[in-house]
Amino acid sequence: MPRDGDLKSDGGSPQSISDPIPFEEPSHRRHENRAAAYGAVVVVLIAAAVPVHASSWSSAWGLQTIVGVVATILAFAIGALALVGFYSRQRGIYLYIGTGFLGTGVLEAYHALMTSPIVSGYFAQTPAELVDLSAWSWTASRLFLSLFIYVSWLAWRKERWAKGRLQSPERAVYVTASLLTLTILVFFTITPASGAHFPDFFVHRPAEFIPAFFFILGFGGYWNKAAWKEDPFEHWLLIALAISAVTHAVYIPFSSGLYDALYDASGLLKVLSYLAVLVGLLSSVYDTFRREEQVFVQVRRANEALGREVSVRREAERVLQQSEMRLQDFLENANDLIQSTAPDGTILYVNRAWKETLGYTNEQLRGLKIFDVIH
Missing domain, CATH: 1.20.1070 (Rhopdopsin 7-helix transmembrane proteins)
Structure with a gap:
């Protein structure tokens, strides 16, 4: 696998780990x-x-x-x-x-x-x-x-x-x-x-x-x-x-x-x-x-790495979106009454079984608190 920053001395293709490292004369010598x-x-x-x-x-x-x-x-x-x-x-x-x-x-x-x-x-x-x-x-x-x-x-x-x-x-x-x-x-x-x-x-x-x-x-x-x-x-x-x-x-x-x-x-x-x-x-x-060729190769590699990172993030977002959709579908079709409330009691989410059982519509649930339902 190519290593970032490994260049052949003649400015050619990337050098692999198994390739011999070209000899470079020490600066002091x-x-x-x-x-x-x-x-x-x-x-x-x-x-x-x-x-x-x-x-x-x-x-x-x-x-x-x-x-x-x-x-x-x-x-x-x-x-x-x-x-x-x-x-x-x-x-x-x-x-x-x-x-x-x-x-x-x-x-x-x-x-x-x-x-x-x-x-x-x-x-x-x-x-x-x-x-x-x-x-x-x-x-x-x-x-x-x-x-x-x-x-x-x-x-x-x-x-x-x-x-x-x-x-x-x-x-x-x-x-x-x-x-x-x-x-x-x-x-x-x-x-x-x-x-x-x-x-x-x-x-x-x-x-x-x-x-x-x-x-x-x-x-x-x-x-x-x-x-x-x-x-x-x-x-x-x-x-x-x-x-x-x-x-x-x-x-x-x-x-x-x-x-x-x-x-x-x-x-x-x-x-x-x-x-x-x-x-x-x-x-x-x-x-x-x-030097300009080396910089170009490094920039190209950085762009390729960035492109791969973007692809991975997009794939992760797609998987997360699918997971959210499956979870949403599970909650909506569950027979149990499922609800989510804020710390102050405001209802954030209820599933379809909850609304059908208790007889509430979406308009009625806006701003409604769980204490109002209990009383």
């Missing part, structure tokens, strides 16, 4: 595993940076063009999906994440376009200018995204302090993102690209530490928020932030030029971080649908 995953991501990426630094790899422009196109598509997809999540679930974090990734998608497209061989010649006359142009456009999109992710945590904290009374300022977020994106595009279009790459320094691209700083702040904020322990989206967001922070702290600042190993690895890690956010969004959507 899941928290430990997730925390260990963040540390593992950082350690593995830092360890992998050692051979990448020493590598003499150099790719053609085609690889980075593909990476740029993929990053642009992913950024737009994440932005659109996050905004759908915001309007369907009214989670403020989705507003900032969605808007941030849409703006990032525009800047990623700008970066891919500016560094392509077809267009870069119009904006960079020398290889050094091309390196600076690529560095600035790369940094712009990453700084934009890191700021929006950090601001999303600040907005959540402010709303928590206000005990949920604040509403996400949609128009202000959209206007700010649009103006900031437009300003960056205009600035890098009309301003000569220079001062982003320093080939003679140990750190060739020091500006990359700025996005790294905000990615680290965002990671710390969402870690302290602690929603990652249960929320799949924020769990994958922390993984993406860990990847992004290491990329901007260990990889891309030391890139000596276009298409070297550190540059290509940074592009691939950027795409990997976007994929992590996308996986988090899809996991959150799946988790939402699964």
